[in-house]
Amino acid sequence: MILACCLIGFAAYLSIETANYFRIEFYRTRLSAGPMTLISDMVARQPPDQRVAYLERIARSMDTELGLRSAETLKLRPEEKKKLDRGGMVLRGGDGRKKAIVLTQIPGVPDQYLYGVGEHITESQARGLALLMVDYLSSEAPSQWDAMLKAVNARFGFPVKRVAPHLLELEPDKRDQLFNKHEPIVLFSQRRGSGTYVTSMVLLPKTGEVLVLGPQDMFNWYPLEMLVVIVLFCLLAVGLAAYGLVKPLELRLSTLEKTVLRMRGGDLSARVETDGRRDAIGQLAVTLNGMAEHIQRLLSAQKELTRAVSHELRTPVARIRFGLEMMVDEENVERREKHFEDIDRDIDQLDKLIDEILTYSKLEEGTPVLNFTMIDLDALLRRIEQESRALGKPIAVDYVAPDLSAEKRFAEGEERYIHRIVQNFVGNAMRYANSHVRITYEVIGDLFRIDVDDDGPGIPPEDRQRVFQPFTRLDDSRTRTSGGYGLGLSIVARIAFWHGGKAKVGESDMGGARFSFYWPRLQSLRESS
Template structure:
């Protein structure tokens, strides 16, 4: 996987994670702000409405002023916003957060506003409810306590239960506080408890609803749904983009299957399948080139085969008219030469097709390039004694002579160039070999007419002939240089032609890496 693609994907994932965290935090804070406001009004509401219903709560419960920041104010002199005034008019309990705690307001039937300031709403409401219950239960007769506890539990939204056994007793520290104050607040699990000691020594347990939990299961579930939704949306966008790109590749593949070989996938650096698109386009280019080569070969082969076949047919017809053994042998030799020409042509076509359609299975071995050059020069000198063919090994090249090549095909490439140069040379061909640590270079020069500059690329095209008047004696089928270029291609190099500055004719050059790359 490319590092750039990995970093881009990694940064996107980090951005998505940061977005989910920020979104969940904002939602958590905003939602809990509303929930806490609602809880601060809902939880003390039964107690405040109880006190509001009492004609004179500070006289009936004289301990209120001592235990709490409590006061009665006229509604008209209340320092509150119009929204708070309106809510009080509807009989609602209103909670206003201040720097000192929560300010609880409720309107009494007489038109006065009861105002409490709770620093710890949960505990202070619990203790206030416990003191009210203690005052009423202590004054009641034992037989009246159970109905009274049921009424207080209903109106104050609490649960009052007498302790039935010693197993229900809390810790000794709680009992000690009860003996001193008459009540003791303690926690049991997620809820609070208040233990009351009545005037006759009876113990009553007051159970409270759970305190405000910012991590309630409904909040956690909502956050999970939001996080899953955001990640699902991001994944949908990612998959949708990949799907669109894959559909584009699929569409181009269908068009190519229908014969539109020029169809290509539009490449973009931002797509996740850009490498697939690039590889697909490379494959399409290769297929289009192979199909074009096959069409050219079919056309050219039919043209190349027509001439020797026609000569063979003519030679066979001439056999009937031969009236001497010498004439018969001449016709047979001509037919044999034409068959030999067909055999060579077929060998050239098969070699070119094998190289063009993916190449042979190259087995690169470390071989001396200078030895191959000398071998080719020696062989060609024997075949063409009338031409001076010389090898020119550059100074210092012998130490770099060992190269990773396929010896048979490199031999074939150099042989094709030397044979082609000897065919057109006036009298001299030079094969120059220059090797270094990185590259191998072989130049084949002649003193012939050379190749016009506008045809330097054309000569490497299959079945291309610059001189259409050539006969089989002047040689060639237009495949030799195409084979050379393909051999160099499979060695990771290239072949090109230019003019020879020294001999004046053509100079064909082969250049390829001396050592194969280590993957």
């Protein structure tokens, strides 16, 4: 905030100084053009040997510095000399606060220029200029004065006119000075919002009229008090703008805080209402909602997993306990050996169940570390075909290779996980197929798709989404020898998710079920796919 105030103050100071600079330049040009032209004309009328003395009298009466200079003495630049030769005026001013130098050429006198120095109009200059105007008009008959004043007003930056004495409202001392002592008077006036003005008056002896010059702007610098006003105004504007920007953000952050407090209190269903804005807070709200949904899903999955695991562990543990009790009472060696083999088989199943649970938990809880490489899908599917046939089951497993170019056989993924997906699909298909299982793949744009079809009974449409939920068994009558624990397809779904793809089940043209897995051929195409 302090830095903002300093920047605003510095900008306001520069603005005032810049405005003053251009104002003084304009003021000097407008105010100097007429008097300097008039003085140069009056000097030109004088005999050459009297011009310097005449100019010195004018300088003393106006209390200013005037002189005659040559081009060499003035060191005129080419553009300045060209302008002066055309009858123009050259203004040399420093930074605006220093006295300015005004140059104009003496009409009809080559290489002689009128040189004047001044800052702004003073009382002496106003009085001297009035006397000079009387001399100028007195050189001609009064009948010519209107034309002469018209020419003067065209060049001066303030009005010059003749006024009848009875039209003037003057204080007694000023009236006495003007009409009785025949001295020029100078009046000062203030105009609200415009500054100080000076008006000079002098009596015209030939007509008895009063020559009024002005009002002339004395030029007032923009004061530093204006800097304070500008700074305060800018700070107020910045404050209002900041309030207008921050207040909506504060309200939205307050909404986020309330939602987080509800979540901390255990209400994981709390969500932040998003209005579609894609700013930082909008992104934060979307992220918070996504995080809440993920946490809620994890907790739900944890509860379901805990409940299902306790149920699944109960049967093999009970069988092991029963087998141990039978071994204690059994005297027949062969039967005792049979009980031992049953217990060993149950322990193997417990190991497999625990392995499935750990795998599912790893894929469910967070982002696993995947080593994506380019996989030769044709070689992978042929290997799975051979592994499935090696099981010796009376089910024909065939891999049907599509007619694709060699480069389209490769896709990016974690090979061991892709292998597990297809192996799981084939295992399920062999479990329910009547006689035949088919493996194939195809490329659809930037997607790679693997299909496993069987000729079994298929899966009803209403159950096709449930098969990917953990511990789901569509056939509750299945025994442990014909099925698993309902985690295989759940693991498949999570592997597909971390590959940026999906696993689906539908109806096969062979009459049974079709399990499909599709994902981007390149992981860089995940967003576009």
